[in-house]
Amino acid sequence: MDMPPPNPDILARKPELVARLNRALPEAAVISDPAETRAYECDALTAYKCPPLAVVLPGSTQEVAAALRICHEMGVPVVPRGAGTSLAGGALPSADSVILGVARLTEVLETDYENRFIRVQTGRTNLSVTGAVETKGFFYAPDPSSQLACAIAGNIAMNSGGAHCLKYGVTTNNLMGVTMVLMDGTVVELGGAHLDAAGYDLLGLICGSEGQLGVVTEATLRILHKPEGARPVLIGFDSNEVAGHCVSDIIKAGVLPVAIEFMDRPCIRACEAFAGAGYPDCEALLIVEVEGSDAEIDEQLETIIEIARAHDPVELRQSTSPEESARIWLGRKSAFGAMGQINDYMCLDGTIPVSQLPHVLKRIGEMSGEFGLDVANVFHAGDGNMHPLILFDANKPGDLERCEAFGAAILKLCVEVGGCLTGEHGVGIEKRDLMIDQYAPEDLEIQMAVKDVFDPGWLLNPAKVFPLQSSAAHRDAAA
Amino acid sequence: MKTLEPESEAELAAILAGAKAPFRVQGGGTRPIGGPREGVALATRRLSGITLYEPGALTMVARAGTPLAEIESTLAAEGQRLAFEPMDHRGVLGTTGEPTIGGVFGANVSGPRRIQAGAARDFLLGVRFVDGRGQIIRNGGRVMKNVTGYDLVKLMAGSFGTLGVLTELSFKVLPGAKSAGTVAITGLDDATAIAALSRALASPFEVSGAAHLPGGGNDAARTLIRLEGSQASVAYRAGRLQEALAQFGDARFDHDGDAVAGVWRDLRDLRPFHGREGDVWRVSVKPSDAPGIVAALPGAEAIYDWGGGLVWLLVPRGTAAQAIRAPLDTVGGHATRIRGEAGEGTFHPPPAPVAALQEGLRRKFDPRGLLNPGLMDSPAQMASD
Numbered sequence: 094m095d096m097p098p099p100n101p102d103i104l105a106r107k108p109e110l111v112a113r114l115n116r117a118l119p120e121a122a123v124i125s126d127p128a129e130t131r132a133y134e135c136d137a138l139t140a141y142k143c144p145p146l147a148v149v150l151p152g153s154t155q156e157v158a159a160a161l162r163i164c165h166e167m168g169v170p171v172v173p174r175g176a177g178t179s180l181a182g183g184a185l186p187s188a189d190s191v192i193l194g195v196a197r198l199t200e201v202l203e204t205d206y207e208n209r210f211i212r213v214q215t216g217r218t219n220l221s222v223t224g225a226v227e228t229k230g231f232f233y234a235p236d237p238s239s240q241l242a243c244a245i246a247g248n249i250a251m252n253s254g255g256a257h258c259l260k261y262g263v264t265t266n267n268l269m270g271v272t273m274v275l276m277d278g279t280v281v282e283l284g285g286a287h288l289d290a291a292g293y294d295l296l297g298l299i300c301g302s303e304g305q306l307g308v309v310t311e312a313t314l315r316i317l318h319k320p321e322g323a324r325p326v327l328i329g330f331d332s333n334e335v336a337g338h339c340v341s342d343i344i345k346a347g348v349l350p351v352a353i354e355f356m357d358r359p360c361i362r363a364c365e366a367f368a369g370a371g372y373p374d375c376e377a378l379l380i381v382e383v384e385g386s387d388a389e390i391d392e393q394l395e396t397i398i399e400i401a402r403a404h405d406p407v408e409l410r411q412s413t414s415p416e417e418s419a420r421i422w423l424g425r426k427s428a429f430g431a432m433g434q435i436n437d438y439m440c441l442d443g444t445i446p447v448s449q450l451p452h453v454l455k456r457i458g459e460m461s462g463e464f465g466l467d468v469a470n471v472f473h474a475g476d477g478n479m480h481p482l483i484l485f486d487a488n489k490p491g492d493l494e495r496c497e498a499f500g501a502a503i504l505k506l507c508v509e510v511g512g513c514l515t516g517e518h519g520v521g522i523e524k525r526d527l528m529i530d531q532y533a534p535e536d537l538e539i540q541m542a543v544k545d546v547f548d549p550g551w552l553l554n555p556a557k558v559f560p561l562q563s564s565a566a567h568r569d570a571a572a
Numbered sequence: 573m574k575t576l577e578p579e580s581e582a583e584l585a586a587i588l589a590g591a592k593a594p595f596r597v598q599g600g601g602t603r604p605i606g607g608p609r610e611g612v613a614l615a616t617r618r619l620s621g622i623t624l625y626e627p628g629a630l631t632m633v634a635r636a637g638t639p640l641a642e643i644e645s646t647l648a649a650e651g652q653r654l655a656f657e658p659m660d661h662r663g664v665l666g667t668t669g670e671p672t673i674g675g676v677f678g679a680n681v682s683g684p685r686r687i688q689a690g691a692a693r694d695f696l697l698g699v700r701f702v703d704g705r706g707q708i709i710r711n712g713g714r715v716m717k718n719v720t721g722y723d724l725v726k727l728m729a730g731s732f733g734t735l736g737v738l739t740e741l742s743f744k745v746l747p748g749a750k751s752a753g754t755v756a757i758t759g760l761d762d763a764t765a766i767a768a769l770s771r772a773l774a775s776p777f778e779v780s781g782a783a784h785l786p787g788g789g790n791d792a793a794r795t796l797i798r799l800e801g802s803q804a805s806v807a808y809r810a811g812r813l814q815e816a817l818a819q820f821g822d823a824r825f826d827h828d829g830d831a832v833a834g835v836w837r838d839l840r841d842l843r844p845f846h847g848r849e850g851d852v853w854r855v856s857v858k859p860s861d862a863p864g865i866v867a868a869l870p871g872a873e874a875i876y877d878w879g880g881g882l883v884w885l886l887v888p889r890g891t892a893a894q895a896i897r898a899p900l901d902t903v904g905g906h907a908t909r910i911r912g913e914a915g916e917g918t919f920h921p922p923p924a925p926v927a928a929l930q931e932g933l934r935r936k937f938d939p940r941g942l943l944n945p946g947l948m949d950s951p952a953q954m955a956s957d
Contacts, residue, residue: 205858207770207774207859207860208858208881209770209773230776252723259716265726275925281923282923283926285858285905286858286904287856287857287881287905288686288691288856288878288882289680289691289693290730291920292922292948294680294693294727297723297725297726297727298722298723300726302722318774318775318776341628342628344627344629344630344747345628346747347652385805388804389805392805444716445715447626447629448626473717476715477629477716477717512715513718514720515719515720516715516719520720520721524720528720528721531721535708536710539703539707539937540721542937543722543933544722
């Protein structure tokens with residue numbers, strides 16, 4: 094993975110930078126000791142590491158603005174960091190950069206049940222947003238798997254999704270407003286407790302911009318009342334293709350489940366060995382969940398089961414109790430842990446049109462043989478967001494490189510069939526160099542022109558998202 | 573003057589690349605919000621046709637000039653629909669012609685179901701457009717989850733043709749409802765009505781429309797809550813809502829399909845304002861702020877949608893923009909003049925740092941100021957270029 098060489102001039106000015114940051118921020122907010130900055134050397138994509146020049150952990154929007162103003166004046170790159178759970182290297186530092194972490198911004202600022210929103214500081218974790226409103230029966234809908242740890246700031250930067258977005262949408266559909274600090278320290282307010290933008294939809298633009306346009310310090314989020322109940326059904330098939338058709342038929346029938354999860358045989362076996370959820374040993378498993386009152390759930394499940402029966406399932410298990418529901422979800426929720434027990438793995442995130450599911454699964458199986466690496470598939474089938482897990486041995490020379498080549502081949506296949514490189518994890522550094530497979534040069538140019546407007550100096554998270562060759566002219570012009 | 577109607581994306585790109593003077597960009601021309609502007613009319617209506625429809629994947633791709641009616645009838649044949657329920661502006665604006673799908677997304681037009689399902693922008697998955705330099709640009713795709721690069725799809729939605737001319741759109745569609753019903757309470761004052769709607773929207777009963785028509789003259793005020801789904805589910809949820817709203821008065825349940833559809837279509841298209849004299853404003857606010865804003869405007873007639881979060885105002889012709897916008901300065905929100913004197917003041921002026929970002933984007937996407945100059949920002953600023 095190429096990163097631009099650190100700027101020696103910036104490295105030389107570290108003492109001046111640290112002194113200025115220390116004058117502007119409380120003592121505990123600035124970390125410059127190499128022993129301590131090492132804690133920030135990577136995010137959840139641990140294959141790449143680099144300690145930053147310094148770390149700042151501001152306690153308010155004003156402190157964020159002060160820190161950014163100093164870095165802006167000194168021409169120092171800044172890498173914003175939420176909770177550091179990015180699987181794409183979105184928060185990977187460079188040696189000449191300052192990590193700006195929002196970890197101390199965790200307050201709930203306003204809760205309004207009548208108007209159905211919550212305003213929080215963005216260092217707050219995803220799950221604790223729901224935690225702040227659940228006593229009143231409310232929840233915040235986007236639920237990425239890392240929701241116990243991941244911060245709202247990172248959710249906004251990567252436009253995070255989750256298992257339930259088939260019904261509730263992803264972050265961008267649940268974000269009503271932000272307070273954002275631009276690289277030069279300017280504080281802007283976008284949106285608020287009202288719906289839709291005045292003027293251009295800048296809120297939609299910054300959501301998913303991977304911390305390259307500004308640092309979001311506060312967010313207004315839509316909250317919803319919880320459904321009366323939810324219940325899953327487990328359906329097993331002896332062919333991926335048939336399972337894929339079943340998904341498509343369920344959607345066509347006009348039922349909109351809250352989640353449709355898909356697991357293939359390698360994944361089913363690993364989960365079963367790990368969690369003992371009682372899954373059948375079959376080629377493909379679907380977990381379909383619907384919501385509502387008991388009678389409403391019964392009615393929807395009846396339709397779904399009727400459709401499933403028409404596809405000759407090898408297993409059809411309806412939950413009749415909360416315990417049974419929990420057991421059905423248990424295997425799926427422990428999928429990543431289960432795979433981790435077996436081996437090192439790389440988790441991909443491409444999205445494909447749902448109709449291409451059988452074809453893509455077949456090709457991935459063939460490629461697994463070609464690359465000599467096993468792969469397990471677990472994903473959100475309703476929206477085509479795949480998460481192939483490629484197994485490799487990090488201690489075996491050449492395995493990581495083979496794994497990365499296999500991953501790239503799968504993502505190119507996703508693009509080929511009309512899909513995209515990443516559905517919810519983001520580009521970061523991981524998929525940066527594949528962007529030219531999805532976009533023509535002019536498509537990337539106009540995206541980079543947007544960064545030119547928000548961050549003319551290209552100081553915010555500069556070496557991410559765009560292939561270095563593509564962004565070179567912009568970064569050089571800014572320097 | 574003649575309207576330019578390119579028949580292909582390439583032809584459109586050539587027109588823009590070689591252009592020396594500005595254009596008025598339009599789809600079917602049924603939503604001339606902001607009034608007539610300078611330049612030659614450039615319409616997308618010949619870039620027409622549905623290019624892909626996969627009901628099992630809930631996605632459709634269509635060229636920008638495709639008539640909305642064609643899209644809706646194609647979807648209806650599969651029992652699907654545009655869940656954001658785009659409004660038809662023809663009645664309230666007195667325009668004729670065919671609304672196009674490009675116009676719907678270009679103006680981010682949503683209807684009553686926006687409160688539950690999301691706005692037009694939430695359903696837009698991918699765009700192709702020609703920018704002001706004549707370059708063909710692609711962003712997003714046709715899959716529902718996509719975080720590959722910046723989301724220019726959202727930026728293009730609601731940009732009124734000022735950043736590029738849309739040529740093709742891919743969007744998410746949803747199953748239609750098997751049945752629908754309306755729970756209605758009559759005679760509530762505005763503030764009480766909004767409180768009742770908030771109660772309904774804060775329930776688990778998946779309200780897909782929440783509106784208040786204040787009435788006047790011989791008409792009693794009507795507070796309307798829409799439920800959609802299977803017949804049994806709609807009846808169940810209506811019953812639960814009638815209980816939950818008992819304190820607000822007698823809530824009647826109407827489940828006559830045609831009547832229910834008619835009530836919500838009339839509301840969506842602002843039928844009470846059709847053929848009436850005066851300016852029409854669209855105000856987006858926090859729902860509980862809405863009644864106060866209306867009360868502070870003597871002579872204004874209001875229709876509340878989105879649980880009070882969207883207020884349509886009919887005010888005397890020539891009412892100053894400042895009169896509508898002043899209260900929003902303190903409570904937040906924005907106001908757009910949908911019908912009235914053309915030109916300055918149509919769109920809500922953004923605060924200075926946001927205005928600077930918007931102008932910066934516009935200069936990147938349309939450096940020569942060819943696309944709808946004067947629309948959506950201060951003409952004086954653009955002219956100083």
